[in-house]
Amino acid sequence: MVILYSKPAIEQFSYVRNCKTNKFLSGIPLIDLSNPESKHQIVMACEEFGFFKVINHGVPMDFITRLESEAVKFFSLPFPEKAKAGPATPFGYGNKDIGRQGDIGWVEYLMLTTNPQLNSEIFQSVLGENQKKLGFALDEYITSVKKMACEILELMAEGLKIQPRNVFSKLLMDEQSDSAFRLNHYPPCSELQEALSDRNLIGFGEHTDPQIISVLRSNNTTGLQISLRDGSWISVPPDEDSFFINVGDSLQVLTNGRFQSVKHRVLANSLKSRLSMIYFGGPPLSEKIAPLPSLMRGDQESLYKEFTWFEYKNCVLSSRLSDNRLGNFTKIAAS
Numbered sequence: 001m002v003i004l005y006s007k008p009a010i011e012q013f014s015y016v017r018n019c020k021t022n023k024f025l026s027g028i029p030l031i032d033l034s035n036p037e038s039k040h041q042i043v044m045a046c047e048e049f050g051f052f053k054v055i056n057h058g059v060p061m062d063f064i065t066r067l068e069s070e071a072v073k074f075f076s077l078p079f080p081e082k083a084k085a086g087p088a089t090p091f092g093y094g095n096k097d098i099g100r101q102g103d104i105g106w107v108e109y110l111m112l113t114t115n116p117q118l119n120s121e122i123f124q125s126v127l128g129e130n131q132k133k134l135g136f137a138l139d140e141y142i143t144s145v146k147k148m149a150c151e152i153l154e155l156m157a158e159g160l161k162i163q164p165r166n167v168f169s170k171l172l173m174d175e176q177s178d179s180a181f182r183l184n185h186y187p188p189c190s191e192l193q194e195a196l197s198d199r200n201l202i203g204f205g206e207h208t209d210p211q212i213i214s215v216l217r218s219n220n221t222t223g224l225q226i227s228l229r230d231g232s233w234i235s236v237p238p239d240e241d242s243f244f245i246n247v248g249d250s251l252q253v254l255t256n257g258r259f260q261s262v263k264h265r266v267l268a269n270s271l272k273s274r275l276s277m278i279y280f281g282g283p284p285l286s287e288k289i290a291p292l293p294s295l296m297r298g299d300q301e302s303l304y305k306e307f308t309w310f311e312y313k314n315c316v317l318s319s320r321l322s323d324n325r326l327g328n329f330t331k332i333a334a335s
Contacts, residue, residue: 013104013192014202016233016267028236031245032056033151039159042152046255050247050262051226054152057243059144064217067137071275074134075108075185077126084125085110090317092122098204103321105204106192106268110183114142114279142181145243145279146172149215152245153281160255162294168254171212176284178309179211186223186266186274193270203266203274207321210312211282212254214246218276227263235267249326250283250312253304256291261326285310305329 029045029052031038045052074082079095086093088111095108112119116139123131153168164170172179186203193201203223217240218224224236224244236244249261266274283289290306307329315325 013106014205016200016202028053030055033058033148033155039155041159042156043159046156046247046251046259049226049228050252050260051264052245053239053242054148054245055242057148058151059141059148059243061241063137063141063144067141067277068219068275070134070137071110071183071185071277074110074126074183075275081126082108085122091118093126098321100317101320103205105266106186106189106201107203107266108185108187112138112181112183114146114177114179114181138181141277142279145215145217146179146281148243149213149245149279149281153213160295162292167292167294168212168251171283171287172281174284174287176286178282178285178313180280180282182276182278182280184266184274184276184278186221186268186276188271188273189268190270193268201268203268205321206263206265208261208263208325209246209248209280210250210316210325211248211280212250213248213281215279215281216244216246216276217242217278218244218274221269221272221274223266223269223274224276225265225267233265248280250289250309252326253289253329254292255295256300257303258295282313283309285313301331303331305331 029041029049031041031045031052031054033054034056042052082093088094091111091113093110096104098105098107112122116135119138120131120135123134127134150169150172153172154165157165157167171177184204189201206227218238220238220240222235222238225233226236227233246264247259247261251259252261285308287309288306289309289312291302291304312325312329315328319325
């Protein structure tokens with residue numbers, strides 16, 4: 001449980017007015033990875049929503065429940081104990097503060113690498129020898145989810161009819177891949193929500209993910225919303241048996257805007273705790289990000305300036321959550 005805040009402190013949090021959280025999105029693209037047509041369905045989903053749900057994903061349910069159980073144990077510890085794993089700079093335990101630029105949310109989290117050794121050092125300070133259980137659950141989960149993410153990226157390349165098939169997935173498979181993993185815990189907030197009346201408390205503010213692809217799994221609690229192309233916000237029905245996939249900023253650039261990264265946010269739930277687990281598939285820091293020539297049609301020009309993932313990552317770290325980070329790398333047409 002995160003620290004409880006007094007009522008006068010409510011205004012330090014972000015909120016949205018008159019948000020109809022019961023307006024769920026119908027028709028979220030559902031991709032069955034065992035379906036031979038899935039490669040075409042993935043492309044259509046990335047073009048229309050930048051977001052879709054996958055089933056028959058191959059991630060063992062045991063891996064999911066084991067990590068979730070260990071995460072719940074961690075977040076159930078007294079705050080002084082959890083704080084030993086922080087602050088998140090950028091890896092470790094964080095509470096309320098998101099990033100370096102003043103963003104606040106009703107959330108506590110563990111921001112982790114995909115490197116088992118570095119994570120074990122973070123857990124050791126809090127859990128001692130018990131860190132091995134959490135570390136093992138994390139490693140087996142990340143390994144399986146990464147494999148699934150690479151399969152999706154390879155199906156994506158097939159659907160786009162580009163070669164080689166691993167043109168996207170090789171960036172995640174590279175030994176220098178700068179991928180990350182995040183555990184988010186959103187405690188119930190009934191008292192705060194009552195005080196807000198006609199407003200909804202923000203658990204995690206609106207943003208796009210900067211990496212190539214994000215793989216999200218959450219428990220059966222509402223809260224996730226995505227922004228449609230017309231700017232409206234729609235709630236996503238929870239589904240604890242499936243995974244949700246987000247197109248990231250880097251994939252938007254690699255496809256020259258054909259796929260667009262999805263803007264999303266999380267509203268705090270007044271009655272139920274929400275736990276989410278997100279794998280962020282990123283390229284090596286030195287990787288140059290630019291539209292793939294094989295996706296450029298005719299005399300089509302690049303919409304983006306070439307940049308390295310290191311440059312873009314620094315831009316993200318120095319910006320607010322809701323900032324349009326890609327705006328700094330978009331080419332401006334001559335008037």
